[in-house]
Amino acid sequence: SQKIEQNSEALNIQEGKTATLTCNYTNYSPAYLQWYRQDPGRGPVFLLLIRENEKEKRKERLKVTFDTTLKQSLFHITASQPADSATYLCALDFRTYGGSQGNLIFGKGTKLSVKP
Amino acid sequence: DSGVTQTPKHLITATGQRVTLRCSPRSGDLSVYWYQQSLDQGLQFLIQYYNGEERAKGNILERFSAQQFPDLHSELNLSSLELGDSALYFCASSVGVGTTDTQYFGPGTRLTVL
Numbered sequence: 001s002q003k004i005e006q007n008s009e010a011l012n013i014q015e016g017k018t019a020t021l022t023c024n025y026t027n028y029s030p031a032y033l034q035w036y037r038q039d040p041g042r043g044p045v046f047l048l049l050i051r052e053n054e055k056e057k058r059k060e061r062l063k064v065t066f067d068t069t070l071k072q073s074l075f076h077i078t079a080s081q082p083a084d085s086a087t088y089l090c091a092l093d094f095r096t097y098g099g100s101q102g103n104l105i106f107g108k109g110t111k112l113s114v115k116p
Numbered sequence: 117d118s119g120v121t122q123t124p125k126h127l128i129t130a131t132g133q134r135v136t137l138r139c140s141p142r143s144g145d146l147s148v149y150w151y152q153q154s155l156d157q158g159l160q161f162l163i164q165y166y167n168g169e170e171r172a173k174g175n176i177l178e179r180f181s182a183q184q185f186p187d188l189h190s191e192l193n194l195s196s197l198e199l200g201d202s203a204l205y206f207c208a209s210s211v212g213v214g215t216t217d218t219q220y221f222g223p224g225t226r227l228t229v230l
Binding site: 046109 | 118120158159160161164172174206208216218219220221222223224226
């Protein structure tokens with residue numbers, strides 16, 4: 001069965017440092033991977049998508065890497081700020097298995113706290 | 117604000133009851149997705165509709181059903197409710213059916229089953 005693991009439930013860092021979150025997956029080959037941000041009591045917000053043939057993607061202070069050999073994605077926030085405090089979810093599609101193409105599978109998330 | 121609206125915001129009901137959650141997608145989006153989020157299971161995909169037709173099914177229980185209407189709004193019906201159905205239910209919408217299309221999530225409906 002498909003399995004996604006995000007490295008830890010919580011990550012605490014100091015303002016200005018780089019936060020690195022990990023998403024590991026097993027048992028299937030996603031065509032791409034997405035990262036979302038979720039604030040308490042609110043719906044997830046899409047941040048970045050990286051495809052299987054891309055090694056790295058950047059957007060402002062965010063950087064995502066995707067290693068299909070290691071079956072791992074790393075999500076970095078540089079120069080972190082208290083406003084970056086939230087839960088970050090990774091999500092994978094999975095290839096067609098008898099018609100289920102297009103579904104997203106989410107990890108349970110990592111709660112990031114950035115202290116001033 | 118994602119442009120996706122969900123009603124009601126909160127719902128408290130008893131075991132064995134039936135409830136209906138409603139979702140209006142962003143203007144122009146044809147796909148609607150339903151997700152359930154609980155503390156132990158995380159965010160779980162339930163079902164997807166595209167332009168009125170069921171497109172994909174995930175971990176949706178037989179007690180749950182959904183539909184998308186001609187005006188593209190969608191409803192998720194939960195029946196014979198159990199304590200374990202207490203969760204946040206999110207609706208998301210996207211332009212098309214591909215999962216490279218960005219999904220925009222609504223604010224969610226918090227369901228509490230007593």
